[in-house]
Amino acid sequence: MVELHTHEIDTVFHALSDATRRHMLQELTQGERTVGQLAEPHAMSLAAASKHIKVLESAGLVRREIQGRTHLCRLDPGPLATVHEWLSFYERFWSGRLDALERLLKENDARKTATERDTKLPPSKPGNDT
Amino acid sequence: MVELHTHEIDTVFHALSDATRRHMLQELTQGERTVGQLAEPHAMSLAAASKHIKVLESAGLVRREIQGRTHLCRLDPGPLATVHEWLSFYERFWSGRLDALERLLKENDARKTATERDTKLPPSKPGNDT
């Protein structure tokens, strides 16, 4: 459970860490685009853009359909949903209940309960990729 | 507007693209931790762990309070909220309306291929950090 889809999350976050690639994703929200179309707005060679697209593809964010000599790319939002959900685990830390939560954690910490039910986050659900 | 907090998003996504760092973040949800405590579970030198923490720090995900010879780290969830929000833009692509949306896009595509392709979409709206 811990270390479940770690590598997927690695590659997705890495793919998203580049502005060029994020821009390509945004472009793909408008519909399918060819490699050339995705490359065009960016001041770089086609080969460079092609590499970026390949990064997005290996992260599962983009699917490609080869149509004759052109490659049509479309957005696959699945991995975005995955990391969005991953991030949601931290939501309570930035939403209002933060202070209350912090107190709670400190309490547990100090008390050092034997009941690991609330001490340890259940490696059940989210955030537990790593 | 476009390219607003691009660099912040870059660094946050990059910080999140490493399992060691994600694990440290998760650990910090339990409360403050020293550098040594954060390093301990990971099979690497203290110096290496220290670098990871610095990456988290420069991404704004961790704040550090120096207390004598120990450095206390605490989670700062703000940047997580930022990228979570960034990802939310894509939510509609993975939630229910996806199929309808896809059909819509295909329609446009088929109908007015040339028109749509060459009329660049206005770099108008959202998700437009980059």
Next chain:
DNA sequence: CGCACATTCAACCACATGGTTGAATTACAC
């Protein structure tokens, strides 16, 4: 004071990343 502890710094290394250019591949169009 003098030593041990917590952490960083500096130098180094292997490998990945993001970019380039020029040639190769493949498909369409005449």
Next chain:
DNA sequence: GTGTAATTCAACCATGTGGTTGAATGTGCG
């Protein structure tokens, strides 16, 4: 078939990343 368009491949380069080790810094302690 020849030529051209869309894309990738391969080699190369500069820089970044993640790790190491050993020395340096600074603090707490007897």
